[in-house]
Amino acid sequence: MSTDAHGPKRLWRCACCEPVLAFSSAPSLARRNFLAGGIAALALGTTAAALGSPKVLAQPAPPAKTRIDVHHHYVPPFHADVMAVRRSGGRPPRWTPQMSLDDMDKSGIATAIVSLVQPGAWFADDVPLSRRLARECNDYGARMVTDHPGRFGLFAFIALPDADGSLKEIEHAFDTLKADGVSLFTSYDGKYLGDPSFEPVYAELNRRKAVVYVHPTTPQCCGNILPGIGPSTIEFVTDTSRAVTHILFSGVATKYPDIRWIFSHAGGTLPLLTARLEVLQNIKKDPRLPEGPLPVLRKFYYELAQGNTQAQIAALLKMAPLSQVLYGTDYPFRPGAEVNAGIAAFGFGADDIRSIEREAALKLIPRLRGA
Numbered sequence: 001m002s003t004d005a006h007g008p009k010r011l012w013r014c015a016c017c018e019p020v021l022a023f024s025s026a027p028s029l030a031r032r033n034f035l036a037g038g039i040a041a042l043a044l045g046t047t048a049a050a051l052g053s054p055k056v057l058a059q060p061a062p063p064a065k066t067r068i069d070v071h072h073h074y075v076p077p078f079h080a081d082v083m084a085v086r087r088s089g090g091r092p093p094r095w096t097p098q099m100s101l102d103d104m105d106k107s108g109i110a111t112a113i114v115s116l117v118q119p120g121a122w123f124a125d126d127v128p129l130s131r132r133l134a135r136e137c138n139d140y141g142a143r144m145v146t147d148h149p150g151r152f153g154l155f156a157f158i159a160l161p162d163a164d165g166s167l168k169e170i171e172h173a174f175d176t177l178k179a180d181g182v183s184l185f186t187s188y189d190g191k192y193l194g195d196p197s198f199e200p201v202y203a204e205l206n207r208r209k210a211v212v213y214v215h216p217t218t219p220q221c222c223g224n225i226l227p228g229i230g231p232s233t234i235e236f237v238t239d240t241s242r243a244v245t246h247i248l249f250s251g252v253a254t255k256y257p258d259i260r261w262i263f264s265h266a267g268g269t270l271p272l273l274t275a276r277l278e279v280l281q282n283i284k285k286d287p288r289l290p291e292g293p294l295p296v297l298r299k300f301y302y303e304l305a306q307g308n309t310q311a312q313i314a315a316l317l318k319m320a321p322l323s324q325v326l327y328g329t330d331y332p333f334r335p336g337a338e339v340n341a342g343i344a345a346f347g348f349g350a351d352d353i354r355s356i357e358r359e360a361a362l363k364l365i366p367r368l369r370g371a
Contacts (some may be wrong), residue, residue: 060102063108068361068368069336070213071264071305071328072100072112076140079116082133092117093332097144100331101151107329107336110358111368114141115154115183118217122159124189131165134158138169142177153365155183155213160198161191170204180365181260186243190220193243194250206256211364213262216240240268244300245277253296254288260364261300262326266307270297271315294319301364303328305357308342327357 075083075095084091087199104112121133144254156173158166173179186193191212204213216236216254227339240263247261263270272288277293289296298320305328307316316325327343329336343353362369 032139033305040119043316058252063106065105065108065110066180067107067109067327067336067357068365069109069112069329069331070262070326070361071303072331073115073117073216074100074114074136074141074144074335075117075332079121079133079137079140082121082129085116086123095332097148097152101148102152103329103331103336107340109329109336111151111153112329112331113155113180113213113365115213115215116157118185118215120157120183120185120217121157122161122188124161127162127165130159130162131169134165134169135172138173138179142179144334148371153180153209155179155181158182158184158201159188160184160193160195160201161188163197163200166201167204170201170208170210174208177221180367181213181262183213183215185215185217187219192246194246194248194252196250198338199252199255202252202256202259206258209258209260212261213261214240214243215263215264216243216268227347237265237268240264241270241273244270244297245273248277248289248293248296249280249284249286251286251288262364263300263302264307264328266304266312267300267302267319268307271312271319274319277342284285298324300324301326301360304339304342305330306334306338308339308346310342310346313342313346322352322355323360323363325356326360 073092073095074097075092080092080095100112100114103109116137121137122130138154138156141152141156144152145154154173154177156169156177156179158169158173160166170182173182184193191197216239218231219235219239219242222235222238226234244263244267253261274294274297277297281289281292300320301324302316302320303326304313307313327339327340343356349354
């Protein structure tokens, strides 16, 4: 094919039969470079094709980090060392802040609010050790919040049987560490959360309108009932039901209405017991529950760690409105992928998922809105 002095002419065809065009006039340096570069690129492509090089596929984008995890454990090294000799289950799982961050990134979690693994930092036979360990663990958690802005929050540990120590730790946690709330366990030395000896602590938490996260622990009554079946399998979710029932019928829930309670594992077995609690109220006729226990139960918050099967979620939503349901993972005992799959399988709409995974937590802890 011929052209005039400035027109194009066909030089050759590449493997895909597309013409390559150049200029017939004496090429400039830029034109020579363009031609040389094009030929080199085509040669490289042809060579790669001949060698059978795989096509590079785009990697899926990581999930957007929007979720707020209210059930996420941390294990400071000194806490793990104490647990190794003082915990019935021995040393807790290996954990580092980076391990948490890695799973959070995989699971689309913006912020995890950390709390200690059971039994926390309470040893009835050594109150000085308990106080020192609680302070060290809370300070460690606060450093995580500072060192990783927006990624962590803190539910500070307090030990209810030690009222004086708890009141001092509440002051330190909220006024100095700026904690997001406190964490409790369902029972301490056989005493459940409605025990009257705990009321001085509740009065202060109520005054501060504190968020109180409650995690189950091995109950004194029932640590080894079934051979080969540990307490976390059955007793943890049952102990949550015991604790909530005691809060209701001791009057704690109504006497201290500004405490904002969060209970683990979709309320444990509690959603299955509401009819029995109504029967109990019909017998007791507790004047503090004039409309029965259900209106009070509907004001509590419940998170979905290890409580995210379709049956568990359905039962919970019969007891509590969706506005009271929160996202939780139970890391490092469970990955975030587990609760993500459970929420997705239930068939929630987009607004409901956003409420569970983020918005409900922001109502409790508004400072996280920027996370």
